[in-house]
Amino acid sequence: MxxxxxxxxxxxxxxxxxxxxxxxxxxxxxxxxxxxxYVNAFFARGQADLRGLFSALPLxxxxxxxxxxxxxWAEEAKTGTLELLLTLPAKDVELVWGKFLASWALLAxxxxxxxxxxxxxxxxxxxxxxxxFGGYLGALLLGAAYLAVGQFVSAMTxxxxxxFILALVMCIVLYGLGTEMITGVFPDRTATILRALGTxxxxxxxxxxxxxxxxxxxxxxxxxxxxGLGIGVLRAKRWT
Amino acid sequence: xxxxxxxxxxxxxxxxxRGISATIEPGQVVGLLGPNGAGKTTAMRILVGYFLPTAGxxxxxxxxxxxxxxxxxxxxxxxxxxxxxxGEMLVQEFLRFVADMRGLDAITGRxxxxxxxxxxxxxxxxxRPIAHLSKGYRxxxxxxxxxxxxxxxxxxxxxxxxxDPNQIxxxxxxxxxxxxxxxxxxxxxxxxxxxxxxxxxxxxIDGQIRADGTLEELTRSSVQVVSVAADNPGxxxxxxxxxxxxxxxxxxxxVDRFHTYRLKLLGGSDVGAxxxxxVKERGWSMRELRRDDKTLEQVFRxxxxxATEEAA
Numbered sequence: 001m002x003x004x005x006x007x008x009x010x011x012x013x014x015x016x017x018x019x020x021x022x023x024x025x026x027x028x029x030x031x032x033x034x035x036x037x038y039v040n041a042f043f044a045r046g047q048a049d050l051r052g053l054f055s056a057l058p059l060x061x062x063x064x065x066x067x068x069x070x071x072x073w074a075e076e077a078k079t080g081t082l083e084l085l086l087t088l089p090a091k092d093v094e095l096v097w098g099k100f101l102a103s104w105a106l107l108a109x110x111x112x113x114x115x116x117x118x119x120x121x122x123x124x125x126x127x128x129x130x131x132x133f134g135g136y137l138g139a140l141l142l143g144a145a146y147l148a149v150g151q152f153v154s155a156m157t158x159x160x161x162x163x164f165i166l167a168l169v170m171c172i173v174l175y176g177l178g179t180e181m182i183t184g185v186f187p188d189r190t191a192t193i194l195r196a197l198g199t200x201x202x203x204x205x206x207x208x209x210x211x212x213x214x215x216x217x218x219x220x221x222x223x224x225x226x227x228g229l230g231i232g233v234l235r236a237k238r239w240t
Numbered sequence: 241x242x243x244x245x246x247x248x249x250x251x252x253x254x255x256x257x258r259g260i261s262a263t264i265e266p267g268q269v270v271g272l273l274g275p276n277g278a279g280k281t282t283a284m285r286i287l288v289g290y291f292l293p294t295a296g297x298x299x300x301x302x303x304x305x306x307x308x309x310x311x312x313x314x315x316x317x318x319x320x321x322x323x324x325x326x327g328e329m330l331v332q333e334f335l336r337f338v339a340d341m342r343g344l345d346a347i348t349g350r351x352x353x354x355x356x357x358x359x360x361x362x363x364x365x366x367x368r369p370i371a372h373l374s375k376g377y378r379x380x381x382x383x384x385x386x387x388x389x390x391x392x393x394x395x396x397x398x399x400x401x402x403x404d405p406n407q408i409x410x411x412x413x414x415x416x417x418x419x420x421x422x423x424x425x426x427x428x429x430x431x432x433x434x435x436x437x438x439x440x441x442x443x444x445i446d447g448q449i450r451a452d453g454t455l456e457e458l459t460r461s462s463v464q465v466v467s468v469a470a471d472n473p474g475x476x477x478x479x480x481x482x483x484x485x486x487x488x489x490x491x492x493x494x495v496d497r498f499h500t501y502r503l504k505l506l507g508g509s510d511v512g513a514x515x516x517x518x519v520k521e522r523g524w525s526m527r528e529l530r531r532d533d534k535t536l537e538q539v540f541r542x543x544x545x546x547a548t549e550e551a552a
Contacts, residue, residue: 006341010329018328079326080324087289087320088313088341
């Protein structure tokens, strides 16, 4: 087994050996059901689509992802295992990537849990599967960006609570940039730029079923950017 | 071979290492001694590539740690202080994880794990979560992970802290046994530890090497004590002063007809035989002839006192 996957497997096991994984999956599944049936009033709308789910996903992932990432590095720093990990012959890229893959896999499991919704809807009416797959793909990539932000923040501290709050704040800022509440204050041109930078505004078109390659690329580059920053933080630790 | 050259490390304003140079040959078991905060852990952390030095270099088998940390880490087994290991993992999971990270394939990994388990005697706890283990078992599990890839070099940071006396003895035996085939550097502030397991000691005080040598070299003093029944005490002083290697002679006192003298010697000289012959020639009787060797404890305290005086 290569080092990235052994890190990822270890992290996954750590998630499932603690309550974090179960609480996350329960909260994620529960709140998406709630958003779908109650907030978005699926039955009252009478439309056989998953828009209710997908329009809620950016906010749901935003709130729950920091709980997955807060421990990734902060816990290692606190318990001292960071020293063990960083003196094993592994590249920082392998460590960061391995941890990211583990957290991403857990998020993917969370998304799979919501899939019965799609199956139910398709049983009730004529569901267009294209936007559904697009929506899930978009949610995976959006979640990846949040996970990368969370891991970066976790690497900076040994306090998990702090890592949680900082990740939450950063994700909210990224999300909020493109919302009307913010863009409305600015002139048109600035508003366009903000909409392009916001994680939430990009997702609106995805939730509607419109997959634009640029949106996907945006999430991928955001992810890589913050994973890169995470690696930078690990390097910097050695200088202190 | 491990080579420290002019190694310096600062944490902001604090200078943890102020220029350390030492060469450690293969097969040596080196005790890194020093009071708390002397820089032992810092020196080790730089050696294993966890910290980067502010100045100077560390080479392991000719490879600069800062240039190719992975190649150095492959050759080294490092057990940090208190053996930090993942509490939620089972012992066997942890060992398998380390084997994977060390790049051992499934079959070799299995073989090495069995060997390490046997060597560290942790067969009984393989299926237990690490968080539930006693301190002694944790330390041994940590050590098993450290020797898994059969490294040429072992770096152990305070391997016996927190262990009970029996466990300390066992740990020392393990270290001594591994010292037969490997280069070992262990840090400690417990002196008997060095006397029990090391053949070389480096005393680090306030970020500097204050003494470095084999245990004999460090504890050998430059004072020879002689007790003889000379016809005339002044004559004895003259005789001893005339011997090559003797710098000064001090008359310490007399019991009955035996007078005791302390001969201060030039560093490294041995005058025992010469004193004996000279005394025999005169026909005096001799009651005592010994080197006033110091314990490692005395050496350590003297050096620490010198350092504090210098600081003051």
